[in-house]
Amino acid sequence: MTNRRMYFKMIASSILRRKSRVTVALLAVALGAAVLLGLSAISRDIPRQMGREFRNYGANMVFAPAGDNAKLEIRDANRAAAAIPADSLIGMTPYRYETARINMQGYDIVGVDFARARKTSPFWRVDGKYPEAENEILLGADIADFTQLAPGAEMSMTGRAGDGSRYRGDMKVSGIVRTGGVEDGFIFLRLDDLERLAGNPGTADIVELSVAAGTDELNALVSRIGGDASGITPKLVRRVTQSETTALSKLRSLILLVSAVVLALTMICVATTMMTVVMERRKEIGLKKALGADNGGISMEFIGEGVLLGAAGGALGSVLGYFMSEAVSVNVFGRSIAMPWYFPALAVLASVAVTAVACLPPVRRATQVEPALVLRGE
Amino acid sequence: MDILKLANVSKIYGSVKALYEANMSVAGGEWLAIMGPSGSGKTTMMNIIGCMDRPTSGSVLLDGTDVSGLSAPELTHIRRDKIGLIFQQFHLISYLTAVENVMVAQYYHSMTDEGEALRALARVGLEDRAGHLPRQLSGGEQQRVCIARALINYPKLILADEPTGNLDETNEGIVIDIFRRLHGEGSSIIVVTHDPEVAEVTDRTVFLEHGRIAKTVSNR
Ligand SMILES: Nc1ncnc2c1ncn2[C@@H]1O[C@H](COP(=O)(O)OP(=O)(O)OP(=O)(O)O)[C@@H](O)[C@H]1O
Numbered sequence: 393m394t395n396r397r398m399y400f401k402m403i404a405s406s407i408l409r410r411k412s413r414v415t416v417a418l419l420a421v422a423l424g425a426a427v428l429l430g431l432s433a434i435s436r437d438i439p440r441q442m443g444r445e446f447r448n449y450g451a452n453m454v455f456a457p458a459g460d461n462a463k464l465e466i467r468d469a470n471r472a473a474a475a476i477p478a479d480s481l482i483g484m485t486p487y488r489y490e491t492a493r494i495n496m497q498g499y500d501i502v503g504v505d506f507a508r509a510r511k512t513s514p515f516w517r518v519d520g521k522y523p524e525a526e527n528e529i530l531l532g533a534d535i536a537d538f539t540q541l542a543p544g545a546e547m548s549m550t551g552r553a554g555d556g557s558r559y560r561g562d563m564k565v566s567g568i569v570r571t572g573g574v575e576d577g578f579i580f581l582r583l584d585d586l587e588r589l590a591g592n593p594g595t596a597d598i599v600e601l602s603v604a605a606g607t608d609e610l611n612a613l614v615s616r617i618g619g620d621a622s623g624i625t626p627k628l629v630r631r632v633t634q635s636e637t638t639a640l641s642k643l644r645s646l647i648l649l650v651s652a653v654v655l656a657l658t659m660i661c662v663a664t665t666m667m668t669v670v671m672e673r674r675k676e677i678g679l680k681k682a683l684g685a686d687n688g689g690i691s692m693e694f695i696g697e698g699v700l701l702g703a704a705g706g707a708l709g710s711v712l713g714y715f716m717s718e719a720v721s722v723n724v725f726g727r728s729i730a731m732p733w734y735f736p737a738l739a740v741l742a743s744v745a746v747t748a749v750a751c752l753p754p755v756r757r758a759t760q761v762e763p764a765l766v767l768r769g770e
Numbered sequence: 771m772d773i774l775k776l777a778n779v780s781k782i783y784g785s786v787k788a789l790y791e792a793n794m795s796v797a798g799g800e801w802l803a804i805m806g807p808s809g810s811g812k813t814t815m816m817n818i819i820g821c822m823d824r825p826t827s828g829s830v831l832l833d834g835t836d837v838s839g840l841s842a843p844e845l846t847h848i849r850r851d852k853i854g855l856i857f858q859q860f861h862l863i864s865y866l867t868a869v870e871n872v873m874v875a876q877y878y879h880s881m882t883d884e885g886e887a888l889r890a891l892a893r894v895g896l897e898d899r900a901g902h903l904p905r906q907l908s909g910g911e912q913q914r915v916c917i918a919r920a921l922i923n924y925p926k927l928i929l930a931d932e933p934t935g936n937l938d939e940t941n942e943g944i945v946i947d948i949f950r951r952l953h954g955e956g957s958s959i960i961v962v963t964h965d966p967e968v969a970e971v972t973d974r975t976v977f978l979e980h981g982r983i984a985k986t987v988s989n990r
């Protein structure tokens with residue numbers, strides 16, 4: 393009992409009364425722990441932070457009609473979407489495709505709720521403005537180029553309604569949409585208008601969803617929703633989810649690489665400091681051996697000092713690391729970091745383990761010191 | 771019974787015969803001085819007697835045990851039980867206080883006991899300096915802490931390699947007085963010294979030359 397106290401007294405005094413010697417190692421451990429904690433917290437938080445950023449690239453999930461059905465019921469889509477947590481569902485937009493004629497020319501027309509489309513397809517660039525009033529339309533850029541129609545132009549559009557009757561609407565161009573994709577070849581109008589003209593309200597060809605979630609979560613959602621005989625078939629937009637996954641894994645490998653380098657540097661710094669400490673203290677080690685210390689005792693003292701150093705450095709580093717990751721998170725993502733309580737605890741444990749391992753070569757060196765050297769006036 | 775008996779003990783470093791065919795006995799309670807010019811093998815002999823080194827050949831009987839062929843861990847064991855060491859350079863641990871330095875010897879021997887360590891400091895007249903670090907003590911005081919540390923585990927044999935080599939005359943006197951008292955109490959002491967005045971107060975002086983025992987002179 394008193395011997396244990398003596399042990400702690402020795403290793404604590406050795407650190408506290410030789411501050412200048414151990415400061416470098418302590419700072420190395422603290423910085424290492426800070427960078428590791430910061431990076432792993434950011435790395436863990438990135439999918440959450442980037443999830444919303446990524447949603448600027450558009451929908452990552454679609455609901456298609458189930459089986460061989462040509463159309464789906466919007467009611468079914470709404471019911472299926474209830475399975476998605478409300479705070480990760482950024483947007484959900486049904487699209488209804490029909491064909492119509494303008495000046496004897498056939499076009500694909502799309503009925504959509506523009507307020508919703510702006511959430512699932514925030515990348516659309518519109519000259520003029522989105523349709524707001526009745527019978528306003530948005531022309532795809534290719535069609536606008538071909539027909540030379542500009543915002544403000546009026547024309548009449550004819551088509552065949554669901555019950556076989558013909559309809560006719562006097563339409564007005566409110567804007568031109570340009571995406572560089574298939575949208576440039578469509579004419580968009582408000583879903584309300586399309587339903588009034590062509591009938592069959594409450595149906596759609598496809599529903600686009602923008603969900604802030606990682607690939608695993610998305611896959612889980614798809615299999616859960618798809619399991620119900622719900623009238624819709626959920627699918628992931630692979631092109632989008634895949635590039636998100638790739639971007640995330642690249643970011644993570646980068647963070648992993650930096651962490652490994654930091655870890656190695658910390659270890660080297662601690663090992664060299666401890667090596668110097670051992671060299672400086674050869675006389676002291678010789679003396680302790682002369683007084684009867686065995687190799688195990690000497691090793692335990694240096695490892696004890698290392699562990700103490702690791703714990704102190706790790707604790708200091710955790711505080712630094714928290715503020716570092718918070719600063720990065722706020723500056724880069726504009727959002728506070730979410731750090732679980734056990735992360736700093738792990739950082740301290742890791743620092744202790746790293747310093748203990750880094751102490752092993754110096755400790756080996758220490759046990760090789762001969763007691764005879766204390767009598768020799770080296 | 772002899773506390774120590776060297777029989778044909780040699781220590782050879784390459785071509786250097788640091789100690790050669792030494793034969794010597796020390797009786798229990800005897801105070802012995804070892805003298806000789808620099809490089810004559812005094813420290814080499816002390817290292818072998820103190821179980822910190824092994825002889826190249828010959829046998830070393832320490833308190834009835836032949837230690838000449840023991841392994842390093844076995845030597846460590848014997849050393850901490852039987853030997854008290856006092857050094858010319860004191861070798862106190864710089865970051866521990868006087869009493870803690872004494873307790874270190876208890877710690878490696880068996881159990882720390884602060885009360886006993888304080889009493890040991892009192893015996894060398896340092897009870898009021900127990901909480902001071904070595905750098906806050908004079909050379910003489912540091913040497914007295916070193917002596918207290920050497921005595922704390924009741925060693926069979928006290929080895930002192932030039933204990934007064936770094937001290938002024940006053941402190942040399944104090945240290946010699948402590949040795950005289952220990953001798954009076956029955957301790958066996960071997961002291962290496964360059965100082966004939968120190969050798970004079972011992973029972974017997976052994977002279978080394980070129981690693982050999984040149985002569986032995988009784989001081990009584
Ligand atoms: N480890 C070693 N390797 C080689 N030679 C050594 C070693 N240790 C001691 N010697 C040699 O052995 C001889 C005796 O050395 P030792 O230290 O015993 O002398 P000493 O009598 O204590 O001298 P001093 O009075 O200067 O302390 C010296 O010539 C020394 O150079």
Ligand SMILES: [Mg+2]
Binds near residue numbers: 812931
């Ligand atoms: Mg010497």
